[in-house]
Amino acid sequence: MRRAGKAWLVAGGAFGVCLGFIALLVVGTYSAAAGIAGGAGGVANGTVALAKGAVPAAYQPLVQRWGNLCPAINPALLAAQLYQESGWNPRAVSPADARGIAQFIPSTWAGHAVDGDGDGDRDIWDPADAIPSAATYDCQLAGYVKDVPGDPASNMLAAYNAGAYRVIRHGGVPPISETQNYVRVIQSLAKSFARPVGRVDPSRQAATAIDWAQRKLGTPYLWGGTGTAEQDGRFDCSGLTQAAYEEVGIKLPRVANDQYNAGPHPSREELLPGDLVFFSDDLADSRAIRHVGIYVGGGFMIDAPRTGSVIRFDRVDTADYFGATRVTAEGAAALPTHLPGV
Numbered sequence: 001m002r003r004a005g006k007a008w009l010v011a012g013g014a015f016g017v018c019l020g021f022i023a024l025l026v027v028g029t030y031s032a033a034a035g036i037a038g039g040a041g042g043v044a045n046g047t048v049a050l051a052k053g054a055v056p057a058a059y060q061p062l063v064q065r066w067g068n069l070c071p072a073i074n075p076a077l078l079a080a081q082l083y084q085e086s087g088w089n090p091r092a093v094s095p096a097d098a099r100g101i102a103q104f105i106p107s108t109w110a111g112h113a114v115d116g117d118g119d120g121d122r123d124i125w126d127p128a129d130a131i132p133s134a135a136t137y138d139c140q141l142a143g144y145v146k147d148v149p150g151d152p153a154s155n156m157l158a159a160y161n162a163g164a165y166r167v168i169r170h171g172g173v174p175p176i177s178e179t180q181n182y183v184r185v186i187q188s189l190a191k192s193f194a195r196p197v198g199r200v201d202p203s204r205q206a207a208t209a210i211d212w213a214q215r216k217l218g219t220p221y222l223w224g225g226t227g228t229a230e231q232d233g234r235f236d237c238s239g240l241t242q243a244a245y246e247e248v249g250i251k252l253p254r255v256a257n258d259q260y261n262a263g264p265h266p267s268r269e270e271l272l273p274g275d276l277v278f279f280s281d282d283l284a285d286s287r288a289i290r291h292v293g294i295y296v297g298g299g300f301m302i303d304a305p306r307t308g309s310v311i312r313f314d315r316v317d318t319a320d321y322f323g324a325t326r327v328t329a330e331g332a333a334a335l336p337t338h339l340p341g342v
Contacts, residue, residue: 014133029296048074049195052323054086055079057284059101059127066116066135072142072152078135080186081160083193083261087339094340101127102134103340148172155318157183188334189340192261192325200266200326205248206274212247213281213294213302219311220306225251226254237292240304240311241276244294250332257289263331266324269317273297278322289322 067075086092101107113122116132142156146165150172222234238256282288293303
């Protein structure tokens with residue numbers, strides 16, 4: 001949630017630099033947005049690459065391989081399901097006794113598990129078995145509803161949630177709010193696990209979020225700070241980004257590594273003001289992210305760096321730069337809020 005680093009900005013120059021960033025914001029957000037509107041198109045199964053570090057390195061080869069098992073799924077969709085189910089926790093247990101990284105009920109596991117790693121057993125706690133089993137189960141469901149009109153992935157997800165017979169009976173996603181929400185959430189969350197094809201649509205809420213963050217410049221850092229009156233309006237890094245986007249009606253998770261999944265991931269060359277930028281000591285695992293800031297243009301961000309510092313401008317291009325997220329209301333709303341524990 002914090003990142004060490006030296007301040008490059010002295011107080012006496014803050015006002016002039018701030019004006020420069022405001023100009024960058026206006027040009028960067030609105031002019032650039034006009035030039036790239038339209039964004040990335042959809043991607044077909046078999047061509048979906050995972051966003052850098054979005055899936056923990058230990059599971060990335062499994063998700064990439066088994067996510068291409070059948071046309072109804074792709075690696076990003078499989079990743080979204082696994083993250084929604086367990087948050088990548090292979091020892092997770094739900095109140096309903098769903099187990100492991102893929103959250104199988106033991107009775108479902110008994111009928112649908114596969115020996116993914118070929119070691120002679122089917123271990124519900126082993127991701128090398130559980131991830132292949134999740135993909136296989138998805139494809140079995142897709143086979144049951146293959147003749148139903150509509151999007152095969154949506155029908156498969158609906159069958160996962162409500163049962164294949166309901167999808168068949170209704171000729172598509174059934175009119176059940178829980179099922180419709182599940183399909184929407186997983187399809188939305190999948191966008192944060194897929195490497196974008198082409199440019200990512202700009203955010204129309206970025207200007208307001210940055211304007212709010214700029215008004216907090218100079219505020220002392222507080223570990224765990226979310227800006228409450230009891231905390232004298234102080235923030236840590238993810239508390240600052242959470243509050244900035246709450247100003248525009250988008251509710252982000254509290255922790256930086258969860259905020260990474262709140263939208264698609266533009267490349268470094270495609271950053272726009274308002275993007276969240278992330279930093280980590282492990283550049284292959286988004287769960288290891290420990291710092292976040294708000295990009296303002298020109299290679300700089302607003303962030304709350306560490307104890308003893310203040311909210312300030314810092315450079316983005318450092319050795320621990322992990323990547324960026326273009327926050328969307330849809331992406332933020334899709335994030336899980338109650339993951340099972342150990």
